[in-house]
Amino acid sequence: MALEIKTSIDFAGCKADAFEVRRIVFMEEQGYENEFEAIDDDPRCIHVTEYAQGELVGCARVFPEDLERTLSPEVPQSPACLLDEQVDASQTYLMGRVAVVASARRQGFALALARAAEEAARTAGAQLMKLHAQEYIRGMYEQLGYEAIRDVDYEDEGQPHVWMAKLL
Numbered sequence: 001m002a003l004e005i006k007t008s009i010d011f012a013g014c015k016a017d018a019f020e021v022r023r024i025v026f027m028e029e030q031g032y033e034n035e036f037e038a039i040d041d042d043p044r045c046i047h048v049t050e051y052a053q054g055e056l057v058g059c060a061r062v063f064p065e066d067l068e069r070t071l072s073p074e075v076p077q078s079p080a081c082l083l084d085e086q087v088d089a090s091q092t093y094l095m096g097r098v099a100v101v102a103s104a105r106r107q108g109f110a111l112a113l114a115r116a117a118e119e120a121a122r123t124a125g126a127q128l129m130k131l132h133a134q135e136y137i138r139g140m141y142e143q144l145g146y147e148a149i150r151d152v153d154y155e156d157e158g159q160p161h162v163w164m165a166k167l168l
Contacts, residue, residue: 018059057104093126135160
């Protein structure tokens, strides 16, 4: 299957496609009320989209951690961890909104998306990636080398999530 991944740094329609996947997966399927925020429109936020045989199948986003502190101070911040001591604060990025449409799940697309998001962040200067993953997908992130840095919480609309991190 031909796989193509684009980032908003290089492709104009990427953000709109990412929003479409997020609306379908998070709002329609999972019942989240408000999926979009000011961070999405900041030029430092990198949207990643994934296509298989020309069809949109998934998305992710990455951005500098300090962007969330500035634009969304009401959102619970990432927890401190031992890895923070190894990098400058400006080199910590957050990955999130990793989503694959139902018809394309369990085919490795989420792994490819996460890797592409890591590479996009690394290119932008990231050395540490943190994420607040839905708990059921924790094993996938562990395959990529992430480790939990806090116990499971329910701060994201009551859904079980876990904070994880890894050096890039």
